Amino acid sequence: MNIDKIVILSLKHFTLSSIIEVAIPVPLHNTFDYLCDQKVSIGARVKVPFGQKKVTAIVLSHKKKSDFDKLRSVEEILDQKALLSKEILDFLFWSAKYYHHPLGEVFASALPKNLRQGKSAVIKKTITHNNTTSPCAFDATNEQKKAIQAVLKSVNNFHGFLLQGVTGSGKTEVYLSITETLLKKRRQVLILVPEIGLTPQMIARFEERVEAKVVAVHSQLNETQKLDAYLMAKTGEAGVVLGTRSAIFTPMPNLGLVIVDEEHDGSFKQQSSFRYSARDLSFIRAKLANIPLILGTATPSLETLKNVVDKKLTQLVLSSRPGQAIMPDVNLIDMRNQTAEALSVPLVAKMKHHLEDNKQVMLFINRRGYAPVFYCTDCDWKAECVRCDSALIYHSHINRLKCHHCGIEKIPESTCPSCHQQSLKVLGYGTQRLEENLESFFPDVTIIRIDRDTTRRKKAFATHLEKINSGEPCIIVGTQMLAKGHDFSNLTFVGILDVDVGLLSMDFRATEHLAQLLIQVSGRAGRSDHKGEVSIQTRYPNHPIFNFIRSSHYSQYASTLLKEREDTQLPPYSHQALICANSKNKNNAEKFLNKVADLLKKIDIDSVEIWGPVPAVIEKKANYYYFNLYLQSINRNHLHRVIKTFYKHLETINVKTSVRWFLDVDPID
Ligand code: ADP
Ligand code: ZN
Ligand code: ZN
Numbered sequence: 145m146n147i148d149k150i151v152i153l154s155l156k157h158f159t160l161s162s163i164i165e166v167a168i169p170v171p172l173h174n175t176f177d178y179l180c181d182q183k184v185s186i187g188a189r190v191k192v193p194f195g196q197k198k199v200t201a202i203v204l205s206h207k208k209k210s211d212f213d214k215l216r217s218v219e220e221i222l223d224q225k226a227l228l229s230k231e232i233l234d235f236l237f238w239s240a241k242y243y244h245h246p247l248g249e250v251f252a253s254a255l256p257k258n259l260r261q262g263k264s265a266v267i268k269k270t271i272t273h274n275n276t277t278s279p280c281a282f283d284a285t286n287e288q289k290k291a292i293q294a295v296l297k298s299v300n301n302f303h304g305f306l307l308q309g310v311t312g313s314g315k316t317e318v319y320l321s322i323t324e325t326l327l328k329k330r331r332q333v334l335i336l337v338p339e340i341g342l343t344p345q346m347i348a349r350f351e352e353r354v355e356a357k358v359v360a361v362h363s364q365l366n367e368t369q370k371l372d373a374y375l376m377a378k379t380g381e382a383g384v385v386l387g388t389r390s391a392i393f394t395p396m397p398n399l400g401l402v403i404v405d406e407e408h409d410g411s412f413k414q415q416s417s418f419r420y421s422a423r424d425l426s427f428i429r430a431k432l433a434n435i436p437l438i439l440g441t442a443t444p445s446l447e448t449l450k451n452v453v454d455k456k457l458t459q460l461v462l463s464s465r466p467g468q469a470i471m472p473d474v475n476l477i478d479m480r481n482q483t484a485e486a487l488s489v490p491l492v493a494k495m496k497h498h499l500e501d502n503k504q505v506m507l508f509i510n511r512r513g514y515a516p517v518f519y520c521t522d523c524d525w526k527a528e529c530v531r532c533d534s535a536l537i538y539h540s541h542i543n544r545l546k547c548h549h550c551g552i553e554k555i556p557e558s559t560c561p562s563c564h565q566q567s568l569k570v571l572g573y574g575t576q577r578l579e580e581n582l583e584s585f586f587p588d589v590t591i592i593r594i595d596r597d598t599t600r601r602k603k604a605f606a607t608h609l610e611k612i613n614s615g616e617p618c619i620i621v622g623t624q625m626l627a628k629g630h631d632f633s634n635l636t637f638v639g640i641l642d643v644d645v646g647l648l649s650m651d652f653r654a655t656e657h658l659a660q661l662l663i664q665v666s667g668r669a670g671r672s673d674h675k676g677e678v679s680i681q682t683r684y685p686n687h688p689i690f691n692f693i694r695s696s697h698y699s700q701y702a703s704t705l706l707k708e709r710e711d712t713q714l715p716p717y718s719h720q721a722l723i724c725a726n727s728k729n730k731n732n733a734e735k736f737l738n739k740v741a742d743l744l745k746k747i748d749i750d751s752v753e754i755w756g757p758v759p760a761v762i763e764k765k766a767n768y769y770y771f772n773l774y775l776q777s778i779n780r781n782h783l784h785r786v787i788k789t790f791y792k793h794l795e796t797i798n799v800k801t802s803v804r805w806f807l808d809v810d811p812i813d
Pocket of ligand 3: 550551
């Protein structure tokens with residue numbers, strides 16, 4: 145036994161122990177009480193025994209009495225001062241309550257791993273600032289000035305803004321200008337960006353412009369870097385925090401503005417464990433700090449547009465690109481008249497034209513791998529995953545069939561397993577096959593493929609981007625990783641392949657997402673002073689979506705979609721929650737949800753509709769069967785009251801241990 149422990153043990157005889165309430169990262173909805181004979185701040189971390197283990201807990205309150213007797217004692221106080229301020233604690237309480245998620249897990253997801261594991265909260269290596277800042281080289285346009293002034297007017301109040309401007313219209317300049325002003329007032333700025341939108345370019349732009357320290361928070365950092373960034377934000381040393389969704393929980397004592405760039409992007413929603421929307425939470429963060437919020441995008445989500453209609457957000461518009469840059473021409477290629485499966489004759493001709501002009505071209509296809517179908521031309525057989533309800537995708541460089549849902553891989557058959565003929569073929573295109581096909585059309589042109597397979601290694605994405613930014617003529621082939629705000633100044637042509645899947649989808653959000661994607665991808669073309677051109681290949685050229693895309697009238701299209709949602713009472717005109725259950729035995733998950741549905745229906749709150757259970761779109765994934773139960777109401781409070789009551793009575797349902805389930809509030813798919 146070490147000396148410290150002896151001291152503590154003997155102290156116990158003299159001081160009357162008091163009680164603290166803590167949050168512990170376990171999937172339980174309650175908090176826990178411990179004895180603590182030392183002074184400890186609310187918001188500090190302590191090490192406590194929990195079952196057989198020792199865990200890091202956060203102190204929530206001091207108590208005189210507990211409902212439990214035989215309390216265990218705190219083992220160690222990890223922070224002398226509070227790690228989490230009252231503001232952050234309130235924010236985390238709010239989040240846990242709204243998403244009905246265990247408080248301890250919410251706290252855990254808000255802390256970097258090193259702090260979760262009890263390591264000391266000291267900065268290892270201070271991020272230094274590069275001294276070579278340069279001021280803005282041009283005057284803001286009138287629209288930019290108006291937007292900047294509107295936001296600066298409410299620096300001491302909560303006020304939400306939608307900054308809507310096409311890609312290249314100068315939104316980032318607006319962020320930079322407001323940030324500069326706020327930094328002079330010693331305020332901090334938090335900027336959230338999509339998962340793959342956090343490019344070195346964006347970080348560099350802030351570093352070049354602002355005098356303050358800029359820290360980035362994203363998954364590519366190592367744990368020490370993550371901890372340092374977190375602590376520099378917390379001490380106020382960092383003026384700007386640029387991060388992906390979990391950065392919404394970064395403690396910033398002088399927070400003066402929250403920006404969510406590309407607010408429509410799906411990656412702001414966490415899709416596992418604690419399922420939250422960082423975009424939605426940004427409202428609460430800004431409200432608690434009483435500061436402005438900017439949601440920026442060219443293609444606002446329907447939720448955000450409804451908030452504008454309801455006057456919860458003020459819309460600021462940047463209607464054109466500054467200077468010379470003009471919007472690209474968008475044309476359609478009717479694939480019903482084309483024999484080629486992927487690269488139509490007009491598409492290849494346009495690519496040639498732009499390449500001969502020493503420009504870069506980009507082809508966008510939303511599927512990685514070589515080909516999505518491996519099938520027999522003699523019978524109906526087609527390669528499918530044995531563990532999932534999905535086709536296997538052929539990857540040629542490793543000669544494997546891969547399942548993109550569970551990751552399983554196998555060597556392709558050489559004869560058909562069903563009719564034993566040697567008549568197996570691939571059908572359709574992924575990025576890899578497209579790249580191969582392009583090599584035969586353009587043998588002398590550099591082809592850069594960007595998808596999850598080519599960017600898996602650290603820094604691979606940055607290396608690709610560097611190559612593109614050199615401006616040399618090349619063909620860029622990629623998935624939606626390319627749709628995010630990258631500024632390729634010598635890119636003048638964008639070809640979009642295979643959009644028809646989105647037009648045929650059953651998901652009520654599919655057309656909204658497709659319209660956003662098409663506008664975003666088109667926005668890559670012609671960013672400086674070259675006019676861009678966009679070609680979209682489709683077998684449905686008469687679909688109404690294309691009229692709006694061609695004329696860049698996203699807002700008009702969005703209003704027609706919004707009207708449809710109103711007529712059908714779908715979100716954002718109603719609120720949903722999803723209870724998803726899965727099990728290896730198909731019946732168990734469905735049975736569990738049937739019991740849940742019975743329980744929910746007994747709760748006497750009308751206006752909450754319950755649908756299901758229904759099998760998930762892909763019913764079987766990695767040998768587990770997935771079922772969904774939907775709750776929907778036009779009244780958000782009613783919906784949440786039903787969920788709360790459901791949790792209270794949950795123990796009346798006997799859940800088989802083989803059934804895993806979760807609740808998703810405001811699900812997006
Ligand atoms: P967005 O964030 O909307 O895509 P950016 O802020 O990146 O747009 O601006 C696009 C390009 O236009 C950048 O190269 C930027 O430096 C330039 N730019 C922005 N505002 C102006 C302006 N007022 N005058 C001239 N150029 C501008
Ligand atoms: Zn066959
Ligand atoms: Zn699979």
